[in-house]
Amino acid sequence: MAWILRGLRDGIVTTRYPRRSDGYQNGFRGAISVVEDSLGILSEGQGFRHDINQEPSISSLCPSGAIIANEDRISVDRGKCILCGRCVEARPDIFCFESSTEVASVSRKSLVVPSCIDDDESLPSLRSELAKKVRILRRSVHVRHVDAGSDGSEESEIWALTNPVYDVQRLGIFFTVTPRHADLLLVTGVGTAGMIEPLRNTYEAMPHPKIVIAVGTDAISGGLVHPNYATGGGIGDILHVDVWVPGSPPSPFSILHGILLGIGLLAGDNEAGNNKAGDNEAGNNKVRHNRAGSDSTRDAKFGATRRDD
Amino acid sequence: MKSGLVVVVEIVPDEFALDVARRVNDGNRFAGLFATSKRDGSTLLLALICDERLMTMVQTRLAPGEHSYPALTPLVPAASWYEREIHDLFGLEPVGHPRLDSLVLPLVQGEELRPRPGNGLTDLGALTPDSSPLLGHVAGEGVFTIPYGPVRSGVFESIEYLVETVGEDIVHLRSRVYHKHRGIERRFEDLGVNEGVLLAERVEGTVSIAHAMAYSQAVESMTSTELPKSALLVRVLHAELERIVNHLDTIIRHTEGASQAVGYARMSLHKERIMRLRSRICGHRFGRGVVVPGGVSGPLSCDAVEVLRDIEAINRSLTSDLVALMTTPSFLDRLRGTGILSDELVAAHGGLGPLARASGLEQDVRRVRPYGAYTFLDPKQISPPTTGDALARQWVRLEEIDQSFALIVEVLAQIKELPHGPWRVEIPVVDGLGLSWVEAPQGELLYLIEIESGRLVRVKPRCPSFHNLSLLPAAFNGDIFTDFVFIEASFGFSVAGVSG
Numbered sequence: 001m002a003w004i005l006r007g008l009r010d011g012i013v014t015t016r017y018p019r020r021s022d023g024y025q026n027g028f029r030g031a032i033s034v035v036e037d038s039l040g041i042l043s044e045g046q047g048f049r050h051d052i053n054q055e056p057s058i059s060s061l062c063p064s065g066a067i068i069a070n071e072d073r074i075s076v077d078r079g080k081c082i083l084c085g086r087c088v089e090a091r092p093d094i095f096c097f098e099s100s101t102e103v104a105s106v107s108r109k110s111l112v113v114p115s116c117i118d119d120d121e122s123l124p125s126l127r128s129e130l131a132k133k134v135r136i137l138r139r140s141v142h143v144r145h146v147d148a149g150s151d152g153s154e155e156s157e158i159w160a161l162t163n164p165v166y167d168v169q170r171l172g173i174f175f176t177v178t179p180r181h182a183d184l185l186l187v188t189g190v191g192t193a194g195m196i197e198p199l200r201n202t203y204e205a206m207p208h209p210k211i212v213i214a215v216g217t218d219a220i221s222g223g224l225v226h227p228n229y230a231t232g233g234g235i236g237d238i239l240h241v242d243v244w245v246p247g248s249p250p251s252p253f254s255i256l257h258g259i260l261l262g263i264g265l266l267a268g269d270n271e272a273g274n275n276k277a278g279d280n281e282a283g284n285n286k287v288r289h290n291r292a293g294s295d296s297t298r299d300a301k302f303g304a305t306r307r308d309d
Numbered sequence: 310m311k312s313g314l315v316v317v318v319e320i321v322p323d324e325f326a327l328d329v330a331r332r333v334n335d336g337n338r339f340a341g342l343f344a345t346s347k348r349d350g351s352t353l354l355l356a357l358i359c360d361e362r363l364m365t366m367v368q369t370r371l372a373p374g375e376h377s378y379p380a381l382t383p384l385v386p387a388a389s390w391y392e393r394e395i396h397d398l399f400g401l402e403p404v405g406h407p408r409l410d411s412l413v414l415p416l417v418q419g420e421e422l423r424p425r426p427g428n429g430l431t432d433l434g435a436l437t438p439d440s441s442p443l444l445g446h447v448a449g450e451g452v453f454t455i456p457y458g459p460v461r462s463g464v465f466e467s468i469e470y471l472v473e474t475v476g477e478d479i480v481h482l483r484s485r486v487y488h489k490h491r492g493i494e495r496r497f498e499d500l501g502v503n504e505g506v507l508l509a510e511r512v513e514g515t516v517s518i519a520h521a522m523a524y525s526q527a528v529e530s531m532t533s534t535e536l537p538k539s540a541l542l543v544r545v546l547h548a549e550l551e552r553i554v555n556h557l558d559t560i561i562r563h564t565e566g567a568s569q570a571v572g573y574a575r576m577s578l579h580k581e582r583i584m585r586l587r588s589r590i591c592g593h594r595f596g597r598g599v600v601v602p603g604g605v606s607g608p609l610s611c612d613a614v615e616v617l618r619d620i621e622a623i624n625r626s627l628t629s630d631l632v633a634l635m636t637t638p639s640f641l642d643r644l645r646g647t648g649i650l651s652d653e654l655v656a657a658h659g660g661l662g663p664l665a666r667a668s669g670l671e672q673d674v675r676r677v678r679p680y681g682a683y684t685f686l687d688p689k690q691i692s693p694p695t696t697g698d699a700l701a702r703q704w705v706r707l708e709e710i711d712q713s714f715a716l717i718v719e720v721l722a723q724i725k726e727l728p729h730g731p732w733r734v735e736i737p738v739v740d741g742l743g744l745s746w747v748e749a750p751q752g753e754l755l756y757l758i759e760i761e762s763g764r765l766v767r768v769k770p771r772c773p774s775f776h777n778l779s780l781l782p783a784a785f786n787g788d789i790f791t792d793f794v795f796i797e798a799s800f801g802f803s804v805a806g807v808s809g
């Protein structure tokens with residue numbers, strides 16, 4: 001009847017991500033970076049100088065404690081960043097928005113950008129650990145979600161993965177209602193006292209191997225809600241986390257990127273933690289202006305990308 | 310407070326409940342009951358009573374060491390959840406309250422952690438959560454209890470239900486929201502005014518705009534600074550987009566529950582389109598960072614004419630799909646007569662938003678106490694059916710989506726004329742108490758803010774979901790088990806806003 005025809009009305013609206021990149025995917029602010037020419041390194045004679053004692057201090061620009069500024073280096077912990085843009089507004093010479101949505105990483109440490117050499121040492125072992133788990137997975141992946149104290153927006157973005165634009169079923173990703181069938185656990189929220197036990201129970205009920213993805217800045221570090229009598233600083237204290245997806249909330253593309261990373265469907269170089277400042281694709285996407293500017297979002301095509309072949 | 314719409318009345322604790330009850334019995338609406346802990350150890354109790362236009366704050370002070378007062382709930386049943394919340398957070402005992410179970414704080418019985426927002430004390434220690442399951446109320450032959458949650462099946466916020474059934478019929482429903490209590494009110498304390506708005510956006514993440522607006526308006530209410538028209542228009546643009554998205558959300562839940570696969574796909578596609586439009590307008594899919602005290606953070610990041618074109622395209626194809634959905638008998642049958650809330654109950658409770666309008670209570674803050682750009686825009690009158698069932702609630706939301714599209718078109722036309730702003734004015738931060746209201750997608754959202762030495766000492770958001778959700782058990786009369794998902798969806802609430 002008429003309803004069936006409606007399904008065909010707009011042609012194919014589904015994104016081709018991850019096989020091809022999507023016009024919308026890099027169309028809005030996905031992460032904060034330290035401007036390339038400052039390289040986060042504070043030394044005499046480089047393009048950018050900064051006095052650690054100046055008032056207000058660089059790190060106090062950030063309401064959620066994501067900026068780390070010490071003697072020789074400025075970095076941003078994307079695991080704490082809520083993408084409010086205050087730093088970019090105040091110091092566009094140091095901070096900038098990156099429009100990439102591929103911001104997930106298998107290493108908590110590598111969410112700190114620009115990454116240090118020693119931080120990256122853990123990456124290979126984390127990757128091989130994950131790869132071992134993934135090898136046992138069937139072709140299709142079943143996903144379970146637990147809200148451990150979110151603000152509700154993360155659920156909305158996870159749920160969006162089932163809309164015809166993202167349509168994750170095409171990738172063999174299915175949401176399941178029982179933990180006993182789940183391979184992958186998406187956890188949102190800060191990890192409230194009241195959710196610790198229900199979260200653990202769900203985790204315990206899942207068969208091995210189980211992959212845990214912390215979805216959103218709140219789940220990674222507690223974001224702006226932490227510290228607090230009722231919350232922990234993210235779910236990493238409660239469960240072993242395999243993939244970290246920053247964002248407040250992360251967009252559906254970021255969550256999908258995290259899932260694909262978790263189930264080994266992405267080559268290693270699509271991973272945010274693998275990128276060094278300055279020599280990666282995302283680094284070229286840097287948008288240097290504050291929210292009043294307009295070009296960062298201009299490229300995003302309205303609606304979904306159509307298949308053109 | 311500068312607003313001419315608010316009056317404050319002081320009363321002694323013993324007469325507090327009687328006074329509030331008298332005002333409610335005189336036909337006024339009970340809008341909430343809040344507490345604030347003071348540094349000297351006293352506690353301020355504050356009830357909000359609303360007639361058509363005027364907000365009355367009835368206030369009483371409990372001296373240090375005084376931990377009880379005569380309960381309001383026996384006289385005004387709508388106060389029940391508020392008194393339970395105050396009991397949880399402040400350890401105050403409303404004497405005569407019929408059921409003082411924990412509501413927002415998952416405390417083990419006998420544990421004495423009380424966050425007492427407002428007194429600025431830090432180092433509260435950490436919660437020892439209670440993880441015992443909900444217990445049934447109904448006894449007798451053939452009673453089955455079906456526990457749901459707190460971890461739900463599907464992508465939902467955590468909430469715990471206990472459904473008690475006899476055969477197929479639901480006879481009783483209990484719910485508990487405290488698992489995801491985040492202690493958000495305490496977290497506001499000692500933040501600067503400009504940081505506070507970021508936290509406000511995260512109280513209920515799906516209605517960030519409404520919260521940022523209510524928060525900012527409360528701050529602005531303490532001064533007499535006029536906001537530029539251009540900024541007010543941008544706020545409304547985002548607020549109405551947010552309303553459409555939230556209403557679509559409940560419709561999507563309904564189509565999911567009714568296994569309307571194509572309807573689900575179409576509605577969620579429309580929602581995604583609007584989310585994308587929002588991110589194109591401001592760089593964020595939920596509009597976070599747009600509303601700030603003193604105005605908005607900047608102009609639209611794309612051309613108003615372009616937005617208008619997209620909005621009209623979305624509206625056309627959405628309307629046509631909605632017409633098809635609302636003429637699909639198998640879909641309507643699931644909603645018709647399901648989860649009926651009587652007019653009398655909703656009126657007595659002072660129900661809010663679409664839920665109240667579906668039971669004949671016209672309570673649109675945008676119209677009765679207009680704020681911001683709504684003072685010169687005119688949201689068109691809607692006249693939905695008032696049968697009080699899930700279907701009526703759906704019709705209200707559909708009419709409101711229409712109304713929002715009309716407002717957006719009007720707003721865009723006006724923004725086009727003001728391409729250069731100004732977007733934000735400097736707001737002097739003054740000490741004092743501010744109260745504000747916004748019609749969020751779920752109904753009237755209130756913010757009470759107290760500022761001392763330029764910092765926040767107390768922020769109390771009152772989410773419409775909190776006020777409305779206590780009506781949920783009443784919506785199950787004679788309904789069967791398979792109606793559950795529709796009744797829950799038709800309330801359209803956010804758990805984060807209830808658990809705090």
Ligand code: SF4
Binds near residue numbers: 032082084087
């Ligand atoms: S965007 Fe906001 S939260 Fe992120 S680093 Fe900058 S100031 Fe901190």
